[in-house]
Structures are given as structure tokens and as C-alpha cells.
Amino acid sequence: MKIALTGAHRVGKTSLVEKLMESLPDYDFLPEPYFELEERGYVFSETPTVDDYIEQFEYSLKQIATTDENVIFDRCPVDLLAYIQAVNGSENMQSYYQKAQNAMTEIDLVVFVPIENPDLISCADSELPELRDQVNEILNEWVWDCGLETVEVHGSVLARRDQVVCKIEEISSRNQIKE
Numbered sequence: 001m002k003i004a005l006t007g008a009h010r011v012g013k014t015s016l017v018e019k020l021m022e023s024l025p026d027y028d029f030l031p032e033p034y035f036e037l038e039e040r041g042y043v044f045s046e047t048p049t050v051d052d053y054i055e056q057f058e059y060s061l062k063q064i065a066t067t068d069e070n071v072i073f074d075r076c077p078v079d080l081l082a083y084i085q086a087v088n089g090s091e092n093m094q095s096y097y098q099k100a101q102n103a104m105t106e107i108d109l110v111v112f113v114p115i116e117n118p119d120l121i122s123c124a125d126s127e128l129p130e131l132r133d134q135v136n137e138i139l140n141e142w143v144w145d146c147g148l149e150t151v152e153v154h155g156s157v158l159a160r161r162d163q164v165v166c167k168i169e170e171i172s173s174r175n176q177i178k179e
Contacts, residue, residue, distance in 0.1 A: 001069060001168065002106055003027075004076035006143055007113035008135035010123045012157060016113060017074050019161040030067065032075035033059035050088040056080050057096065061103045076110070077103050078142055079135070086134040101146070109171060110150040111164055112143045
């Protein structure tokens with residue numbers, strides 16, 4: 001199963017992945033494109049630009065296309081598309097949206113990690129809180145438009161992990177019945 005976490009920055013996606021990896025030892029983990037690109041020498045702007053997000057978006061598409069089953073992505077193309085929209089709303093989104101839709105058909109489960117109320121993870125001014133809020137709003141609309149199996153998680157990291165594991169078990173059971 002290919003599982004993609006989606007959410008703005010500083011919502012607990014990586015913390016959730018770490019807990020999921022404990023419960024799902026047969027799964028591989030792919031960090032968000034930012035970190036892999038940085039390791040490969042890509043130099044990001046101090047304040048992220050639309051070009052930075054486009055680079056990450058394209059890399060995210062490649063991650064999905066080149067992986068086998070049983071993988072968890074710390075970000076997915078929809079996240080990065082939301083950042084592109086939030087940073088530069090006039091950007092031609094249609095071509096990016098189509099690419100994201102095509103790539104996302106390979107995802108079996110989308111895990112949406114929204115900003116909770118009250119916010120469980122603070123976001124300092126230096127971490128672009130307005131951008132975080134904008135991306136969260138965009139994702140809250142878009143994630144349901146993907147037409148994919150989706151679970152929105154809430155609560156502590158352990159509660160979120162349990163919600164994801166329960167959803168995986170539900171999907172697996174459904175798939176076994178179909179076979």
C-alpha cells in the first residue's frame with residue numbers, strides 16, 4: 001500500500017510517520033522532497049519561493065512514480081500544489097493540478113493532518129504562520145477532491161497513529177473480500 005501524508009508545515013506529519021514506522025515495520029519511509037533535494041545539493045531560498053515549491057512538486061511526482069508498494073510519503077504532490085497556490089495564486093495551476101491528479105492515482109491512502117483547534121503544535125513567526133494557515137485551508141478543500149481513500153487524523157500522535165492503522169486494516173479487509 002502507498003500511503004501519503006498531507007498537511008501544512010508544523011502539523012505533526014513527521015512525528016506521525018515515526019510512530020507509523022514502529023507499527024508498520026514492513027513499510028519504507030520517504031522523507032519530504034525538501035530534505036532529499038537539499039541532500040542532493042539543491043539550494044533553497046531563505047524564504048521559500050514558488051520555484052522552490054515547483055522543484056519539490058516535481059520531485060514528489062518522481063518519488064511516487066519510482067517506488068514500490070508499502071511506502072509512506074511524508075508529503076505528497078497535493079501539499080506542494082497547495083503551497084504553489086498559496087505563494088503565487090496567479091500561477092497557472094491547471095497543468096500542475098493535472099500532474100498531481102495523475103500521480104495521486106497511485107496512492108492507496110491519503111492521511112490528512114490538519115491544523116487542530118486548539119493548535120497542538122505552535123508555529124513561530126519565523127516559520128511562516130500565515131502561509132501555514134493558507135495551505136491548511138487549501139488542503140482542507142482539495143484533499144477531498146482527489147477521489148482517493150482519505151482519513152483525517154486528530155489528537156495525540158498515538159491517537160493519530162491508531163486512526164491510520166485502523167484505516168489501513170479497514171482497506172486491507174475490504175480488499176481481501178474483493179479477492
